[in-house]
Amino acid sequence: MKALFVLSLDTELAWGTFDKKGFITYKYHFDHYRLLINRLIELLERYSIKATWAFVGHLFLDQCTGIHQNVLSPKYHWFNNEDWHKYDPGTGLKRDPYWYGKDILDKVRSMKIKQEIGTHTFSHVIIGDKECTAKIAVSQIMNCIKLGAKLGFDVESLVFPRNKIGYLKEIAACGIKTFRGTEKNWYRKTPRGLQPLFSMVDRISGITPPVYQLSELPYQYDILEIPASQFLTRYDGMRKFLPSLVRIIKAKKGIKSAIKRKAIYHLWFHPFNLGSSEKMFYAIEEILKYFSRERTKGNIENLTMTEIYHEYKKLHQ
Ligand SMILES: [Zn+2]
Ligand SMILES: [Zn+2]
Numbered sequence: 001m002k003a004l005f006v007l008s009l010d011t012e013l014a015w016g017t018f019d020k021k022g023f024i025t026y027k028y029h030f031d032h033y034r035l036l037i038n039r040l041i042e043l044l045e046r047y048s049i050k051a052t053w054a055f056v057g058h059l060f061l062d063q064c065t066g067i068h069q070n071v072l073s074p075k076y077h078w079f080n081n082e083d084w085h086k087y088d089p090g091t092g093l094k095r096d097p098y099w100y101g102k103d104i105l106d107k108v109r110s111m112k113i114k115q116e117i118g119t120h121t122f123s124h125v126i127i128g129d130k131e132c133t134a135k136i137a138v139s140q141i142m143n144c145i146k147l148g149a150k151l152g153f154d155v156e157s158l159v160f161p162r163n164k165i166g167y168l169k170e171i172a173a174c175g176i177k178t179f180r181g182t183e184k185n186w187y188r189k190t191p192r193g194l195q196p197l198f199s200m201v202d203r204i205s206g207i208t209p210p211v212y213q214l215s216e217l218p219y220q221y222d223i224l225e226i227p228a229s230q231f232l233t234r235y236d237g238m239r240k241f242l243p244s245l246v247r248i249i250k251a252k253k254g255i256k257s258a259i260k261r262k263a264i265y266h267l268w269f270h271p272f273n274l275g276s277s278e279k280m281f282y283a284i285e286e287i288l289k290y291f292s293r294e295r296t297k298g299n300i301e302n303l304t305m306t307e308i309y310h311e312y313k314k315l316h317q
Helices: 027-031 033-046 102-109 134-151 168-174 192-205 237-241 244-261 271-276 279-296 305-315
Strands: 003-011 052-055 116-119 178-181 223-227 264-269 300-302
Touching: 003 244, 003 271, 003 279, 003 305, 027 033, 027 271, 033 102, 033 271, 033 279, 102 116, 116 134, 116 305, 134 168, 168 223, 178 305, 192 244, 223 264, 223 305, 244 264, 244 279, 244 300, 264 271, 271 279, 279 300
Parallel strands: 003 052, 003 264, 003 300, 052 116, 178 223
Antiparallel strands: none
């Protein structure tokens, strides 16, 4: 077994942050979203990388009426018990490009190297929140699977919004085969209040990120967890003071560690994070360049999340 590199991309446009008015905070990022995606695609093609694009299902659409009858959504107290779809403009791609993404989906699907299209729920509902029921979770996932089937592709992988995991049994029964788990980092068992501090220490110090043995990945109800190794820190706010080199060194250490242990290194970010600084592209390219050199030496391979699932199944036949 070789080491494996997985890249997952939370593709959500304005859906991922509307509850925090992200469409105001990240206006620049969203206004340039298509350009950023084009450049990311170019980079992935240059280094022959296949990624798992976890799309918010609403972005499979190029228009809607604003009413999604079959899609259930929760009312969260922290969202004032308001309609979760209250910002859905009920128009189309041309008029409201923050909320539709069929053009992006088509672009990703026509890439030279076949990418995986996964789901990030239909409307970015926080599944792991106790105000989201199993029924809501299932309706969100099933709608993405059905839309995918209509467009001609299988939706088999999931990234939970805000990485809040829940209803694995019910979601597995929908046909989802794999999801991204949270980083199993060194500070995850420390008191909750201290974790933001430790997370900062972890990022600043460039500590080797966790990597995972394929044979030991958590698996139940026929759904495989592929935990994250590293979130590629964006450059918004205070994070812009973190030098690019620290991000790159951490990723290289992750790849190195995966090679040494014949394990999985799983990198992730949101494409809109690319709008935080030009340096994002620099960091990604440095990481992909390094990976690509190691791949040429035969040390590591790149797989999508569902491909990892199939490798796991082969191993446990
Ligand atoms: Zn809609
Ligand atoms: Zn998200």
